[in-house]
Amino acid sequence: MKTSCVRPLTLALLLLPASLAAAPQEQPAASPNSVRYEIRYMDMHAAEVLAWDQCIQKARCRVAALTVNDSKVKGFLEVLAEPAVHEKIARALAKEDATPRTQRFQLLLMAASEKAGGASSDVPANAQKALADLKGFLPFKSYELLDTAWVSATQDRNADAHMVGRKGQNFRIAMRFRNVGSPADHSLFVDAFQLAVEPYATEPAGPDGKPDHHPGRELIDTTFGLKEGETLVVGTSKVDGVDEALVVLLTAVPAS
Amino acid sequence: MNRQTRDEQLRRLLREADPAADDPGLSREEIRHMRRTVLSAVSEPRRRWGFAPLLMGAATAILLLVLGWTLWLGGFSTAPSRQPVREAVVPPISPSPIFTVQPAAPTLRVTSEKPAAPRSATHRRRPASRKPAAPRTSSPGPVAIAEAETHQIQFSTPGGTRIIWVLTANQTTD
Numbered sequence: 001m002k003t004s005c006v007r008p009l010t011l012a013l014l015l016l017p018a019s020l021a022a023a024p025q026e027q028p029a030a031s032p033n034s035v036r037y038e039i040r041y042m043d044m045h046a047a048e049v050l051a052w053d054q055c056i057q058k059a060r061c062r063v064a065a066l067t068v069n070d071s072k073v074k075g076f077l078e079v080l081a082e083p084a085v086h087e088k089i090a091r092a093l094a095k096e097d098a099t100p101r102t103q104r105f106q107l108l109l110m111a112a113s114e115k116a117g118g119a120s121s122d123v124p125a126n127a128q129k130a131l132a133d134l135k136g137f138l139p140f141k142s143y144e145l146l147d148t149a150w151v152s153a154t155q156d157r158n159a160d161a162h163m164v165g166r167k168g169q170n171f172r173i174a175m176r177f178r179n180v181g182s183p184a185d186h187s188l189f190v191d192a193f194q195l196a197v198e199p200y201a202t203e204p205a206g207p208d209g210k211p212d213h214h215p216g217r218e219l220i221d222t223t224f225g226l227k228e229g230e231t232l233v234v235g236t237s238k239v240d241g242v243d244e245a246l247v248v249l250l251t252a253v254p255a256s
Numbered sequence: 257m258n259r260q261t262r263d264e265q266l267r268r269l270l271r272e273a274d275p276a277a278d279d280p281g282l283s284r285e286e287i288r289h290m291r292r293t294v295l296s297a298v299s300e301p302r303r304r305w306g307f308a309p310l311l312m313g314a315a316t317a318i319l320l321l322v323l324g325w326t327l328w329l330g331g332f333s334t335a336p337s338r339q340p341v342r343e344a345v346v347p348p349i350s351p352s353p354i355f356t357v358q359p360a361a362p363t364l365r366v367t368s369e370k371p372a373a374p375r376s377a378t379h380r381r382r383p384a385s386r387k388p389a390a391p392r393t394s395s396p397g398p399v400a401i402a403e404a405e406t407h408q409i410q411f412s413t414p415g416g417t418r419i420i421w422v423l424t425a426n427q428t429t430d
Contacts, residue, residue, distance in 0.1 A: 133415035220422045222408055236422040 030082050032060055037077040037093055041100045041155065044075045046182045050096060051079050054088040061085065071156075100155045101179045103188060103228075107149040108249040109163045109171060112235070115243075117142030124148075127249045130231040140245060147171075155179045158192070165246070170198040173248065177226075186228035188252065193234065195220035195248060219246065229254045 039047045048065045055061035062080040079089060108127055112134075122145045123131050131143060146165050153159035153175065160174040174194045181187035196218045201211040219236050226232055235247040271277065282290070407423045 129415065130417045133413035133417035134419070136415070137413040137417075137419070219424075221406075222420055222422065224410075224418075224420060231417065233417060233419040234422075235419065236424065 030084070032080050032082050033086070034078060034080045035086050035089075037079065037089065039074045039077060039093070040072065040097055041074065041179065042093075042097045043178070043180045043182075044077075046180070047075075047077055047093065047097065049182060050092050051077055051089045054092055055081055055085055057082075100157075101188075102152060102154050103177060104253040104255075105151045105153060105159075105175070106249075106251040106253050107151060107161055107163070107173060108251075109146045109148070109165065110247040110249065111144045111146055111166065112138065112140035112245040112247050113142050113144070113243065114140055115142060117144065123249075126251055126253075127231050130233055130249055130251075134233055134247070138245075143247065149173070151175070153177060155188075162198075165197075166244075168200050170200060171246075172196050172198055180225070186254070187225065188228070189223070189225045191223050193220065193222050193224065193250075194218060195234070195236070195246070220248075226250070226252050228252050 037047075037051070042050070044065045044067050048063055051063050052058075052061065055063075060082060062078075064078040065075060066078065067075040079086065081089070106124070106126070108123065110123075110131075134140075135143065147163040149161040149163055151159050151161050151173075155178055156176065158174060158176050160172055163171045163173065165171055172195075174192065174196075175190055176192040177188045177190045180189045197214075197216055199214060199216040201213050203211060220234055222234065224232060224234075229252065231249055231251040233247060233249055235245055237245045405424070409421045409423065410418065411421075412418050
């Protein structure tokens, strides 16, 4: 009984101001609503910019990025916008965030020595400029190409390559990259790059005839940003007492 | 000629020169019509919103009545509260910021303008004695991590090639 009286009065109260305000004004455009988008592969900032670019009236848009540490989801975009803008954002994200980025890397393992030697003519053309810059900058007199490798890597996944050096040494390069560029800018960030020498044995030097065992160890552990088409030089000196430096020329090969 | 005579002469001259002296003027109906036009033009907005204070007063009175009644009945305690339709909540996944390794609180960044460029990660350098956090893939044999102090130097050649050089202070010879 009591509630049956309250409801009509509340309804009348709610309808009264609405009827007063409705007459002289036009009906506004569709009101903004908030939608959460799941970002799986794109860089969060790039996704944020992509969503923001879809907003025609910037004053009526709000974009928030939430990064999560999960293998399946990179993060979420919380977007407050009109329905038409949401449709554009959904289309753009469906196009750009559909598949993980893959990138091919060219790896050149070189030995740099302070002794004069012949010029290494086996260096591919795309790394010639980097090698020329290196020759003019570091005090080494010769560079010898030891091994080459091609790595096709998928973003956020580990990739590795095995390369052969001198005296039976084997090297392992482990790397992982993430996509940090917008769809137009193909920048990437290598968040793990390791060069390690694997365990190996050398020919017996002593009279006992037993081979010398060398444990493996890590030589380089670093991170860096890289642009598609750029060649970066990563190197270390004094490898296992040899007067040589180990140099890796890493090129992010552009997609043809 | 005194002043009064001069005023009468002036008045007479003005009346004689008046071009509308013979005009009979507006009729009574025309005067009423003009008055109606002027008054209606002025009072129209007042008439449109004239009842607004009355309605607002009535609305306020009804609001107070309903509120008082509801409180008196204890309606707030019995009515089920509505949950918010949507809010930006942190998903139940352990979050971490973009360019750090240590787990941290979630980073929720709201932009009302164009999102700013991200922190440049190009020249990021790890601490010298930092434990490696890089991928550990299947390896044919155990790889001992050298307990040596390492330093990294990053520089660019005049030709634009970037170089990262790792210096190991306590390199052991096998």
